[in-house]
Amino acid sequence: MDLEFTDDQLELRDAARQVLAGACPPSLVRSLYEGTGSPEELWKVIRELDWPALGLPEEHGGLGLGFVEVGILVEELGRVAAPSPLLATVTQFAAAVRGSGSSFALGDVASGRRTGTLALADDGRWDPTRPPVRAESEGSGYRLTGRVTHVLDGDTADEVAVVVGTDRGPGVVAVPGSEVVASRQTTVDPTVPLATLEFDGVAVPTERVLLAPGAPGAADAIARIVDEATVAIVLSTVATCRAIFEATVEYAKVRHQFGRPIGSFQAVKHRLADCFLAVERAGALGWFAALTVAEDDPRRPVAVAMAKAAAADCAQLLSRDGLQLHGGIGFTWEYDLHFLLKRAVTGDLLFGGGAFHRSRVAAMLGLADDGEAQ
Amino acid sequence: MRLRFDDSVEATRQEFREWLAANRPSVEEMAADPAVSTGHAPDWARRWTRAMFDAGWLVPGWPPELGGRGAGPIETFVVLEELAAAHVPRTTNVQGLGIVAPSIVDYGTPEQVRDHALPILRGELTACLGMSEPDAGSDLASLSTRAVLEGDEDTGEWVIDGQKVWTSGANYADFCFLFCRTEPDEPKHRGISILLVPMDAPGITVRPLPEIVHPDEPDLNEVFLDGVRVPAASLVGRRGDGWAMANGSLAHERGMVWVSAVMGLEEALGSLVAGAPAHLAAMGPHERALAVDQIVQIAIDTQAARCLGQRGFAKLARGGSAPEQALMKLYASDCRQRVARIAADVQGADSLELGSVPNDGHQAVDEPRGTWMEQWFHSFANTISAGTSEIQRNIVAERVLGLPRG
Incomplete structure (x- = not known):
């Protein structure tokens, strides 16, 4: 197993980091927090760089690179708490389309003309075996009823991939954002906009059925789609945590008390060493999980659940110690640290927190009682 | 970034796996005579080390004359992985193979390599590492075991006095890779040298320290050195370079x-x-x-x-x-x-x-x-x-x- 980037991948990372340093400064993030800005300009830059096309196949207008390269972009966006439709469009919507064996709208995704997302959460629980939206057959299509929460970009995405339940088993359909009643949730982090979607008899024509309910292997395909979306959240969240970590180490070097840098105190050093371990631990598990997605390896379900649980541990530790070690300054609205703290705790809980994913691991290790969450 | 190694690496794995199956010590002989100290090499362990050496698997990255095959780090990794998977120890003399032999190869004279490193690699000798002292644990550089050169640097003798503690394997080892202070006037990190000291030299007393578990099979020891004399040629590397070499040799593995x-x-x-x-x-x-x-x-x-x-x-x-x-x-x-x-x-x-x-x-x-x-x-x-x-x-x-x- 080779868990280090190739030279090309490192080059992509450095280039992305450089672009975002200019296109997504903390002032942009602040403008979202203060309701004075919009992510539109940044999205334009991202589209011009062809980032939406990066991981899509060439026959659909993509650049034909893999999930590792997509993950590198996701990390860089997470690092600066970038508000961007890229995450939901590529790692959720396009993942759902491709994971369903469809090519619906991929050309428009690649060109940046259409954005998308994935709707799955039932009152904040992401269990692919229990989707909250029901699909009833109607003619050759379906009619949807139900309510999904915490849909990333749910009130702005052009397309919503919806995991649906039927009597014949689960499936995936695409619904235009314009046909859904979306209400934006007021959450801690405006760079990760979440919405509740109501499906009140929305009709889905047959050409918008991405994965027919009851199709052989549908449940496995959906599990894989959700895993891909989950790993992307892991990579984004751990990258945010790494940014908190780096900011905290720097602060510990320059902040003086009792005539010396606070980073020279062993109580601070040991906490930062433990933070470093938490970031590296979650990062290594995250990239291993990303590789199992990229290479369609059978270890994927366990690897993803473990990675998400570790990302949750990491986010909890780094949001706590990052804030605590910054002291009073980190507690102020004016200091930029809180953008990262809020992004970290959001990533901790999106697509399931630590306890949920550990219960999945327990089931996969054969340790859970029957009937527990998979 | 990918999940699998190159085919050539997997071919090495397969080759080693087959060799291992044919040449490994049996479960029965290991269980009948297990090592009880990291300085202890039962007969099966000596034969095993020798077999690994002869076949070039012992330290795969080294040349054949040192028990290797000029392999890369990934091949070495794969060998370690296969050994662990087969539940076969690479060696019972962990410090000897892992730290002492590589340090002698890096810093020692050709004679020291011939008389000390190679015998470890062939399973003929075992070595212990004399570092910690009662007042130098985590703060190792403050160690105070003293060695004074009597005579000149070619024909003289080092005379050693002091005490080591927590010395793994000293109760069975044939010689000690001993850290001692030879330059008392230099700053503490620059005053330490390394000597090769036979454990049966007059003046050495080893007292095993039974541990809180398995007290009947102690691995840790106190080592008392009282006027112990070794030839001047026992010095490894340069005088005063011991601390730098320690960092180098510990980094080895x-x-x-x-x-x-x-x-x-x-x-x-x-x-x-x-x-x-x-x-x-x-x-x-x-x-x-x-x-x-x-x-x-x-x-x-x-x-x-x-x-x-x-x-x-x-x-x-x-x-x-x-x-x-x-x-x-x-x-x-x-x-x-x-x-x-x-x-x-x-x-x-x-x-x-x-x-x-x-x-x-x-x-x-x-x-x-x-x-x-x-x-x-x-x-x-x-x-x-x-x-x-x-x-x-x-x-x-x-x-x-x-x-x-x-």
Whole structure:
């Protein structure tokens, strides 16, 4: 197993980091927090760089690179708490389309003309075996009823991939954002906009059925789609945590008390060493999980659940110690640290927190009682 | 970044696996005569080391005359991985093969290589590492065992006085790679030299220190040196360079030392997961849920330790720096401790029983062995020795994160 980037991948990372340093400064993030800005300009830059096309196949207008390269972009966006439709469009919507064996709208995704997302959460629980939206057959299509929460970009995405339940088993359909009643949730982090979607008899024509309910292997395909979306959240969240970590180490070097840098105190050093371990631990598990997605390896379900649980541990530790070690300054609205703290705790809980994913691991290790969450 | 190694690496793995199956010491002979100290090499272990040396598998990265085959780091990794998977120790003389022999090869004279390094590599001699002292543990550079040169640097003799402690394997080892102060007027880091000292030299007294578990098979020792005389030619490298060499030689295996630690951890986790259902079945639902969560957390840590090790290793193999490596000793030893304690809890009061798991010789003596509770006590060897976990955190904070010294 080779868990280090190739030279090309490192080059992509450095280039992305450089672009975002200019296109997504903390002032942009602040403008979202203060309701004075919009992510539109940044999205334009991202589209011009062809980032939406990066991981899509060439026959659909993509650049034909893999999930590792997509993950590198996701990390860089997470690092600066970038508000961007890229995450939901590529790692959720396009993942759902491709994971369903469809090519619906991929050309428009690649060109940046259409954005998308994935709707799955039932009152904040992401269990692919229990989707909250029901699909009833109607003619050759379906009619949807139900309510999904915490849909990333749910009130702005052009397309919503919806995991649906039927009597014949689960499936995936695409619904235009314009046909859904979306209400934006007021959450801690405006760079990760979440919405509740109501499906009140929305009709889905047959050409918008991405994965027919009851199709052989549908449940496995959906599990894989959700895993891909989950790993992307892991990579984004751990990258945010790494940014908190780096900011905290720097602060510990320059902040003086009792005539010396606070980073020279062993109580601070040991906490930062433990933070470093938490970031590296979650990062290594995250990239291993990303590789199992990229290479369609059978270890994927366990690897993803473990990675998400570790990302949750990491986010909890780094949001706590990052804030605590910054002291009073980190507690102020004016200091930029809180953008990262809020992004970290959001990533901790999106697509399931630590306890949920550990219960999945327990089931996969054969340790859970029957009937527990998979 | 990918999950599998090159075909050529997998071919090496296959080649070694076949050789291992044909040449390994049998489970029966290891269990009949297990090593009881890291300085102890039972007959089967001597034959095994020699076989590895002759076949070029002992230190794959070295040339054939030193027991290798000029292999790359990834091939070496694969060999270590296969050994661990087969439950065969690479050596029983961990410090001799891992630190003493490579240091002599790096810094010693041709005669020292011939008379000390090669015999270790051929399974003929074992060595111990004389570092810690009663007043120099974590602060090793303040060691005070003194060596004074009588006569000139060619024909004279070093006269050594002092005391070492926690010296693993000294009760069986043939010679000691001894750190002593030879330049008392230099700053403490520049006053240390290394001498090769036969353990049967007059003036050496070894007193084993029975440990809190397996007290009848002590590995740690006090070593008293009272006017011990060795030839001037026993000096390894230059006078006063001992501290620099220590950092060099300890770094030798740092790129790989995590492999056996992680595989030991994986083995322990495997036993825990395999044995858990019987105990879980007897628990009520709430107790069971709590116990399962503990098992899952250490399972995640075990996989993380492997991924972290491999990520750092991949960086090193490409010639880069790998901050992950600095974390591995801290993390793997902590995990090894926790897995034993969690397993003891899951097993319940039965884990208090002593001696119900015999030493079958498949692990190095310094690895935790025995029942879960014995393993837990034993595991403190790894969180205390070679730099305590607290010192490891300081090292990470200062050398990797660049925080100022306190």
